[in-house]
Amino acid sequence: MRSGKNTLRKTMRHSLRQEWYSTLHDLRAEKRNAQHWQGAHRPEIEALEQAWIALGEGVQLDEESERRDFEREAKKSAMVCSWRACEHHHGKPSVPLQTCKGCGQAKYCSRECQKLDWKEGRHKLRCGNRLADK
Structure with a gap:
């Protein structure tokens, strides 16, 4: 049964990897916006950010590695x-x-x-x- 879980985790990681860091990046930007506007939705955004991080960690995504890939793609797509x-x-x-x-x-x-x-x-x-x- 364990190998089935690993296959599922790998599939989820592969699918999630395409959008995970960009979504985390957007959540953090939205959190900064909420802070600017007296924190109207900040607790909800923080909870969502933490859940999103936990999901990424659950499928073994490394935030630093994903950030580097995101920035490299952003530079490439800007051209x-x-x-x-x-x-x-x-x-x-x-x-x-x-x-x-x-x-x-x-x-x-x-x-x-x-x-x-x-x-x-x-x-x-x-x-x-x-x-x-x-």
Whole structure:
């Protein structure tokens, strides 16, 4: 039975790893925001942060290692078009990238790529949530 648990843990770690540190990063940013606004939701955010950390530890994710990977990916993604179907998604484009004014994170080589990522990609979901929070 133990090997079944290890297989499940490995599967969970692999799946969770893609979003774990970025979510932890966002929770901590939200906690700083809550502190700025007299801590309106700070206890709830702290509890959620601790639960999220425990989940990561439960599947043996190392926060420091995940932070380094997150920062490396952030640097890499800052140099390529965010629209996954764009030819410049895997290599630096010859034109300067424009940053999304909604979230300040996604970067695009053209207005067309920005529109496609909004309509067909995942940017509407990610940026739309941030816009709703502003």
